[in-house]
Amino acid sequence: MPINKTVSLSSGFLKLFLFSLLLLFKQIILANKKEHTSSLHEKPGVSQPEFISSSAVKQVQKFRKKQPSAQELIEGILSGKTSALSRAITLVESTNVNHLAKANEVITACLPHANKSIRIGITGVPGVGKSTFIESFGNHLTSLGKKVAVLAVDPSSTISHGSILGDKTRMEELVKDPNAFIRPSASGETLGGVARKTREAITLCEAAGFDTILIETVGVGQSETAVHGMVDFFLLLKISGAGDELQGIKRGIMEMADAIVINKADGDNIKKANLAKAEFNRALHLFPTKKSGWKPTTTTCSALTHEGIPEIWKTIEQYVEFAKTNHYFIENRKEQNQYWLLETINEQLKTNFYNHPEIQKLLDATKKAVRNGEFSPFAAAQLLLNIYHDYKK
Template sequence: MNKKNKIPDFESALKVNEGIEQPSQINQDAINRFKNKRQGLLSVDEYVEGVLSGNRTILSKAITLIESSLHTHQLLAQQIIERCLPYSGKSFRIGITGVPGVGKSTFIEAFGTYLTNLGHKLAVLAIDPSSSRSKGSILGDKTRMEELSVDPNAFIRPSPAAGSLGGVARKTRESIILCEAAGFDLIFVETVGVGQSETAVHSMVDFFLLLMLAGAGDELQGIKRGIMEMADAIVINKADGDNLLKAKTARVEYQNALHLFPPTESGWHPEVEIMSARLKQGIDRVWNLISDYQMLVKENGYFELNRKHQMKRIMHETIEQMLLDHFYRQEGIKELIQQAEIDLEINKLSSYQAAYKVLNHYYK
């Protein structure tokens, strides 16, 4: 690759040649600290100390750096993450998804409050690739979780905005590291809606929970088979009143459907539970089910094995994302792609030829 296409080193600002005095570097560090202060930013030490002490205000500010697209913010964020990494990895991560109208926010509010009352510290993160359309965050869930949002043992972070699912997923994974370093022993990662984000969430959690409604026949048609195959448990919500009998029937139907899927690597047999988040009934059964899973996978070694596989997968995804980001930042690439699209429309080039032409320019 040409030198002009060398990907910038995140750690370049920290590297100093051994044995050579570099006073200008010291001056530059002082200048950077001054600039950060003017921008209202803290030092790396201040961010790290704040996160490790469980200061939720500083944790929020650190996550904001992760979510920022500014290069200076990204450099600062990567230094914070590197310092916090040794203190991460001690939580149990639970992915939560569900069909529209299932009452996901009500479930997270009820379940989360139940867990904090047991003495757990809970962080709730969200993945919503659709938020990139408005370049904003999804705030609705936080405002709906009135009790959990003011719980001193809970931390709720709206979905970050990003240009792609890959960007959102990376930021969420890095936010998990900071939340764990801040002392949260349970992490919820929520998907907004049902779609491609389930795979991203599944790749960063230890347990994947699918929320469904009664009426299994109709609902099974409305959700992809692949999402059900990823689920470690299905919870049928709104099992109260007239829906209670339907929920019990649906439980049997879902359990029968799960038996048709191939065995899981974890050795766990996915379970189906019913509950009413609104009435706060059945929450203990859901937690007992998750606790049984946690005990099993830690005893048989799958927990550690899965974490290692996830880290390797994340590394490969990050390499791809960094290469892609660097490619689109190159001077002239945007205009070249626009011209290639015109050539495609008039049948001047095939798709392969157009792509080759663009890439050939990149590697020159």
């Protein structure tokens, strides 16, 4: 046999052998994959030690499932227990009509112990650094001996209606502070950058002994300003390059701000932040005088380096002293209470309407009729409202 032919045959056998190994290797991989079909498969954890009592485990599980009474929640809140505070806020936020009476009992009992805090609303466009700022600001406040409650509102998806509620992940230090309480809530269908029951959550936090309430809104635009109606001081966070004097003409969120803070004033961005500060200062001259008589301030800060954070708190203290001296502080809270009276009525009417048995029976059919063009939306709405009123009689 010629040498070239022998070499060719050897090369062919070698390729066949390698191909067979490759097939065998793939079969092994596929066999392993069949055992773990989920990409989220977890390795077996550490087994429970033998000395753990099964009855003790059942008791703990039973305790966790047990719903505390209204009185237990009230006593827990007034004694400063954050676990009771968390459960009370969850109760208040519940849309279950069966929880309404219990929630009202808790809030009513906490009201005499509320109204002893400074309420600060913090808002700004997405990406401005609200959560990072709040952690830096909150750490500064707790270092001064303050008890800080953070009510962080996350936007809800209009598609899945879910919310990440991930603000705590950005506040790694503050969440471990014993003098701080962080409660994320979903905005749901509520406009204005706040959650449906943020006002009630403020009352519960104040009753639990928190003297400084920080409300972080969702990333808001010019007209979403509901948070302004529940706080004493309204802080607007900005970043350089986000606007100029033209913003002063827009009668929106900037007009309501008691202070404008240019965040991320660090590194190469310091010069840009100072330019933005000058721009917004010029814009403030276009605003009418605020009802409180306070002249809004503009400053820069860095939530990363903590530069400018103490000065912001000093500004808030100056504002509170100013507003209490001219009696605007109390009058403003009285007006806010009137506003939330009307908001609560609107919310309760809406809840009662959609939870009415007859409306629940007819709503899907009515929506289908409107969708098919058999009824106009206005006629269908009037029909449902008439049915609701007739049954209420």
